[in-house]
Amino acid sequence: MASGERLPSGAMDIHAEAEPLRLEGFLPYRLNMLATEVSQTLARAYGRKFGISIPEWRVLATLGQFGVMTARDIGGHSRMHKTTVSRAVAALEKRRLIVRRANRADMREAFLALTDAGTAIYHEIVPMARAFSDSLCAGLSETELRQMNTLIDKLAERVASLGNG
Amino acid sequence: MASGERLPSGAMDIHAEAEPLRLEGFLPYRLNMLATEVSQTLARAYGRKFGISIPEWRVLATLGQFGVMTARDIGGHSRMHKTTVSRAVAALEKRRLIVRRANRADMREAFLALTDAGTAIYHEIVPMARAFSDSLCAGLSETELRQMNTLIDKLAERVASLGNG
DNA sequence: ACTTGATCGTTTCAGCTGAAACAAACTGAC
């Protein structure tokens, strides 16, 4: 554009060429960076110590919390793909950390539960995970922690409606 | 344990067997769920429309923001693995959305920049991404948005120190 | 009982990811 032209300030720029997006200030990007870093840091900790992958930890954690469940229920609660659950369950069963019992009332599914060895590992990982989370939140006040949880809830609700609706 | 035994309430349980971890109230898990959902919802939007993957979008976004950069700079800024950058750059170059110009002062690296076609797609995706983000944040007040950003900053700083230190 | 359609879980397959190995190019010490 000729330098002598006079325009209502910024009027043209807005329509001809949008402002570039500052990635480092973009909420979806920031959220993803943070979550990835948090997830991987924790996963490295229990991965090194117990040879457990993220999906395997989630299966352990779900069974540790709820006791007996089917693979379907585990996937539903921890939002894992059924193939991911299937493979994590197979790996954990092979290592005898969980057992599979038939459901006579419905032979398609099976009841899964922690073995003693699985329970033992679960009770080693849980304090480690809690310590990590506590240490992560150590810089936050009680109020900020409540805020964070409220905000996550609001955003989760919001994104769910955006995805479906 | 024999049912008749009398114990100080809960004294043994606390040490013998930790409380099960409620996954749905566990911050690392909650953060990861939210970020995954947000990321994938946005990625589906521009993926369907332009056939662009997440790493490709990040390369486009970084070049759109900064103009000319090397692959190394892109990786550094967007925290992508160098192999991921390499492949995204190759794909975008093949589709003529970016160009590679030699750096005569250092022939190992190359200057990357958006082509006109790349700039055009960038300027189509940016408003879409902004609209998504705005819609995501629509349920949040101005104050809550500031809080969210502050909290993400604090947690990011915290997790970085936990990972390294 | 038979058929249809749905559901649970596994397997197959294609694509993505990152660690490691690698080639090419640069830097600094000698």
Add this chain to the structure above:
DNA sequence: GTCAGTTTGTTTCAGCTGAAACGATCAAGT
């Protein structure tokens, strides 16, 4: 100039992921 060590970027390879196909089972209707 040459050598050793570093840096940039690509390729290879092994592992993970999810869509699709599949087998097995169940439920409902006829």
